[in-house]
Amino acid sequence: MLIKIIENIFLNNGYQIIQLEQHLSEFKSLLFVPENYESREEYFLVIEAITPSEKLTRYILNEGADALFETIRNNQKIDKAFPKNCTMVLCCEARKTPRDLILALEEDHYNFKKNVITYTDEEIQDLLVKLEASGHGKLTSAAINKAINSNSGETFSNFKKLGDSANNYYSLLMKIVIKLPFIQYTPAAQQMDDLEQNIRTNLTPEETSILERLTPLNEGMREEDLSSLLIEIWGNQQ
Incomplete structure (x- = not known):
């Protein structure tokens, strides 16, 4: 599941989990806040269907997001910043998430601002292989930037050539960087010849x-x- 990779990223970039009961039985959800919450009052609710389907994603759009919002807002562990400063990150299997549904979700800011990260099983497996090969397996911002800037920019050039047909660890990392605002992409320093x-x-x-x-x-x-x-x-x- 993509949510495990997203959890890795949050926990290795200055966030912690607020333990909550799973409110929707067909979904896995995680709520994150900054470790230094006093300086950044923000919440991220990450959610993914246990068995992905278009029907379940549409349920989140039509009913599920509202139900989650009300349940979490009434939890005693949650403070008053939550209603105005929480982003929902939906992990959706690409082949089961039509383009119109993605747009509908991301244009709907009621209760949550919503960011959709689509994935394929091939992308996840390729990224897991890369993590295992790295030795530590932690997706820090520095590690993500190193992966994106690998091979002196050749990997990025290949990614641009493939466009929407790209289907590997690199395409998944690029989608994650775009949708998670706290991951700061830093282009590699260009080594210019004389x-x-x-x-x-x-x-x-x-x-x-x-x-x-x-x-x-x-x-x-x-x-x-x-x-x-x-x-x-x-x-x-x-």
Whole structure:
């Protein structure tokens, strides 16, 4: 289930679970708050159907979200910040969640702001393999960024080429980063080659001579002197 991976992310990025009874028997749900709650009064309710189906997802849209909201709001462990500052994160199997249903959920802000993360079994299995291979298996923000920026950006380039047909750990991580606002994506530092040196290396002797004569342009020239220089250089090339 995707909810286990999302739990991993929350617990390794400064959040803790508030223990609540499972209010909907056909769903698994987890409620998270920041470990330093006094500085960030926010809640995240993560929910996933035990046996995913379009019918159950539509139930959340039509009835389930309201029922969960009222039950949690009346719990003595929950303070007054909950009604105004809680996001519901729905984990939905992609093949059983039509596009129109995703849009309907995310456009419905009644009681909860709703973010939908779709997944395939292939994406989850691939990500679990990557986690096992990493040794520690903790999805910290740093670990997610390292995975996204892997292979000097080649992995991201391949992902862009595949588009919607991407179906691996990378496509799942990208969807998670987009839907969980506390995961800050940091692009890898670009290691730039010395552009001037590359240019000079590939110039012919004739082109090198022209470049050397154009060097004063970097130091600033009067307009009339610049015109004279360019006419002289290009005139001699005719």
